Amino acid sequence: MKGKAIVITSGKGGVGKTTTTANLGTALAMLDKKVCLIDADIGLRNLDVVLGLENRIVYDLIDVVEENCRLEQAMIKDKRNPNLFLLPAAQTRDKDAVSEEQMKSLINELKEKMDYILVDSPAGIEQGFRNAIAGVDLGLIVATPEVSSVRDADRIIGLLEAEGLNDPQLLINRLRRDMVGRGDMMNIDDIVEILAIEILGVIPEDENIVISTNKGEPIVLKDKAYSGKAFNNIAKRLEGQDIPLMTIEKESLFNKVKRIVGLS
């Protein structure tokens, strides 16, 4: 097996990297792919919590690189899907406890066992970021439709390319159709034009994501959730399926009429 390693990253914090890693990982596992998620946010781990696996942690990423345990011992099997594994971050160490070389060899080892390795990167551009991008094949940049987030995304695109990780792809998160409709939020085309980068998917703003995070159950497990469907579509696109972007960015007819007659 020769898996593909993808880093989920952003410049700005709190834009949805961890949410994306958990949901995209679960969605890929539901497509019968073997997936390992790595929480590279050392000292601030929370991917385990989003997945509801916080009670199962025995060893972590640092234990693996320091050879306190075997890789298999540290990989936590998801409680719902046998194809999905989590390698949790250490909570009590700092980000310098791992080197880029160690990350690279870990990723290479995992590529032999998995179809996908998704690395949840910490915010910022320091050592934690360098570790998170070591050895990966693709950068997936998460941004929200706001000035500061898009600006920081542009910076990250430059940094990834400087590290030889070319052609990163974009995921726009928390898009609000109502605001786009009345011209108060940048739409997909605006952001893609500014960043000049390929778009992999768009996730709407959805309060169900907060609810599902409260419960530790990824939103992709909910059939009806719109945002869950959007994550499932992204997984299918990664698998090479030609799935058009959902039409959340399009202005609804109702809003358009309201705007034209001057009600909004």
Place this chain on the structure above:
Amino acid sequence: MSDDKAESRGEGSKNIAKERLQFILVQDRIKLSPQQMEEMKAELLDVIKKYIDVDDNDIEMDISREEEMMAMIANFPLKKRD
């Protein structure tokens, strides 16, 4: 562009966001502060004035992004002959 102008044209705030972003990214990408940009303009102007008579008042210099490429476009109108 001011808020009022955008609103009177019936546009929301996203166009302001977009314009501000385009401006910010130009500065980020060429790593020049507005201050340094002004200094560069002044120095360039001095060089050009050594050789030709230009009209100080109508000089335009802007960095913009065209398709895939960034370009600095400068416009130095020559002084009218008296």
